[in-house]
Amino acid sequence: MTDQRQHIFECQIEVRDYELDAEGIVNNANYLHYFEHTRHCFCKSEGFSFADMRKQGLDPVLAKITVNYRIPLVSGDVVTSRLAMRRKGPRFIFDQWLINEKGELVAEGEITVVTLKNGQLSRGDELAAPFEKYLK
Amino acid sequence: MTDQRQHIFECQIEVRDYELDAEGIVNNANYLHYFEHTRHCFCKSEGFSFADMRKQGLDPVLAKITVNYRIPLVSGDVVTSRLAMRRKGPRFIFDQWLINEKGELVAEGEITVVTLKNGQLSRGDELAAPFEKYLK
Amino acid sequence: MTDQRQHIFECQIEVRDYELDAEGIVNNANYLHYFEHTRHCFCKSEGFSFADMRKQGLDPVLAKITVNYRIPLVSGDVVTSRLAMRRKGPRFIFDQWLINEKGELVAEGEITVVTLKNGQLSRGDELAAPFEKYLK
Amino acid sequence: MTDQRQHIFECQIEVRDYELDAEGIVNNANYLHYFEHTRHCFCKSEGFSFADMRKQGLDPVLAKITVNYRIPLVSGDVVTSRLAMRRKGPRFIFDQWLINEKGELVAEGEITVVTLKNGQLSRGDELAAPFEKYLK
Numbered sequence: 001m002t003d004q005r006q007h008i009f010e011c012q013i014e015v016r017d018y019e020l021d022a023e024g025i026v027n028n029a030n031y032l033h034y035f036e037h038t039r040h041c042f043c044k045s046e047g048f049s050f051a052d053m054r055k056q057g058l059d060p061v062l063a064k065i066t067v068n069y070r071i072p073l074v075s076g077d078v079v080t081s082r083l084a085m086r087r088k089g090p091r092f093i094f095d096q097w098l099i100n101e102k103g104e105l106v107a108e109g110e111i112t113v114v115t116l117k118n119g120q121l122s123r124g125d126e127l128a129a130p131f132e133k134y135l136k
Numbered sequence: 137m138t139d140q141r142q143h144i145f146e147c148q149i150e151v152r153d154y155e156l157d158a159e160g161i162v163n164n165a166n167y168l169h170y171f172e173h174t175r176h177c178f179c180k181s182e183g184f185s186f187a188d189m190r191k192q193g194l195d196p197v198l199a200k201i202t203v204n205y206r207i208p209l210v211s212g213d214v215v216t217s218r219l220a221m222r223r224k225g226p227r228f229i230f231d232q233w234l235i236n237e238k239g240e241l242v243a244e245g246e247i248t249v250v251t252l253k254n255g256q257l258s259r260g261d262e263l264a265a266p267f268e269k270y271l272k
Numbered sequence: 273m274t275d276q277r278q279h280i281f282e283c284q285i286e287v288r289d290y291e292l293d294a295e296g297i298v299n300n301a302n303y304l305h306y307f308e309h310t311r312h313c314f315c316k317s318e319g320f321s322f323a324d325m326r327k328q329g330l331d332p333v334l335a336k337i338t339v340n341y342r343i344p345l346v347s348g349d350v351v352t353s354r355l356a357m358r359r360k361g362p363r364f365i366f367d368q369w370l371i372n373e374k375g376e377l378v379a380e381g382e383i384t385v386v387t388l389k390n391g392q393l394s395r396g397d398e399l400a401a402p403f404e405k406y407l408k
Numbered sequence: 409m410t411d412q413r414q415h416i417f418e419c420q421i422e423v424r425d426y427e428l429d430a431e432g433i434v435n436n437a438n439y440l441h442y443f444e445h446t447r448h449c450f451c452k453s454e455g456f457s458f459a460d461m462r463k464q465g466l467d468p469v470l471a472k473i474t475v476n477y478r479i480p481l482v483s484g485d486v487v488t489s490r491l492a493m494r495r496k497g498p499r500f501i502f503d504q505w506l507i508n509e510k511g512e513l514v515a516e517g518e519i520t521v522v523t524l525k526n527g528q529l530s531r532g533d534e535l536a537a538p539f540e541k542y543l544k
Binding site: 290299301 | 425426428429430432435437483
């Protein structure tokens with residue numbers, strides 16, 4: 001995993017109360033929503049939104065995720081969501097971190113994405129092009 | 137609203153624990169999921185699934201909903217979800233009920249749907265055709 | 273319904289791509305999430321968050337909702353979410369509006385909330401107290 | 409990971425259309441919902457539901473997940489969700505598989521759960537007791 005200090009993007013995400021479950025903490029699946037939303041904000045900030053990708057027949061899909069849950073998120077929390085990006089052939093790997101307001105690491109994820117081009121697994125070059133500067 | 141005894145379809149829906157919120161009851165938005173899932177099961181049982189509709193360029197979209205919440209749903213509940221259907225010109229109105237295992241009315245909804253045909257508001261005749269017998 | 277110009281609170285909500293369904297528009301249930309999140313932000317801004325309410329044994333629960341869906345929300349949309357508040361005995365009625373970036377009304381909701389105090393229906397006075405100035 | 413043939417529980421899960429996202433496939437976060445729902449059904453079938461756990465002050469929380477996504481799930485799919493269980497000290501590890509109607513492996517997950525007892529990390533013995541026969 002990349003060192004967190006080498007993140008290339010960050011945004012703020014506020015916990016919404018409907019994301020809590022009966023234990024009073026954010027349900028585990030919502031962390032994937034936070035991670036996904038962060039990736040989409042990153043792509044949009046680079047001028048290549050998911051809506052743009054679909055118009056080109058490109059569908060990024062998840063191949064694998066690993067998430068370490070460290071500190072439960074509760075009502076009122078606001079996290080800083082950070083992201084770094086790597087490429088291994090057709091696979092794009094996003095290292096992602098959620099940091100709470102005390103600066104503590106709440107969760108970290110390693111998310112592997114591949115790209116379908118008109119339904120077929122792509123080599124990934126079209127997705128890589130706009131992000132070239134991050135993928136040396 | 138139609139009399140509940142005149143429902144034309146029913147299915148069972150089991151509360152899933154992730155649908156509870158921090159109050160320990162099913163979050164209000166999930167009732168719309170239950171209602172939607174019931175409508176989709178009904179359409180599928182009539183041989184005209186939402187996937188089929190999309191293939192024909194038909195997109196049913198919600199115009200209006202009214203929901204009365206009567207008894208909170210909790211972990212372990214299983215509801216019988218019932219549905220009736222009416223038409224008012226381009227609008228299709230679904231009367232829907234959720235009944236718990238004691239036979240009590242948990243919630244009732246009146247959901248108004250219109251149809252887009254290639255993005256334009258449709259008169260609804262294509263959607264009506266497969267359901268004609270229910271729409272006299 | 274209250275005149276929208278008399279709203280007492282507003283916040284911004286950004287559509288997240290995972291809230292879209294297969295039609296490419298925000299799923300109907302997520303509007304209830306937006307409305308709920310807005311009410312919670314409003315209560316928090318008044319110094320009486322839902323976490324605070326629960327600590328006092330107060331559980332606000334929905335009794336009824338009516339939503340008019342006017343314009344589908346799509347990827348990239350940001351809405352201004354506005355709220356007004358009325359009281360009818362034990363019932364608190366929230367009039368809510370979602371406005372898109374062109375100033376168009378996307379959806380409006382009338383949401384009726386009652387309060388449980390230690391599991392029993394409450395007269396609502398404890399919930400009303402912090403909001404008195406809005407409930408003349 | 410345990411051999412899939414050694415699963416100790418299985419249930420059927422039907423894809424609901426609201427779980428699809430704009431790509432027309434089940435959103436990645438919903439796989440965690442499917443896995444969680446399966447674990448809860450398993451515990452309930454063993455006579456020790458999550459509601460029971462909470463009454464005893466026990467809160468199982470996720471420590472880590474790894475999911476391999478192999479075949480996208482689409483509208484109409486029904487999966488068989490299988491589960492095996494292991495213990496490593498305070499950690500309970502669930503190996504989980506989703507199998508489609510053709511018998512293909514759709515996704516597999518390794519989910520690590522720890523238990524909080526009145527808010528403190530527990531050694532796990534209370535959670536282990538009802539599942540002893542699976543944890544030799």
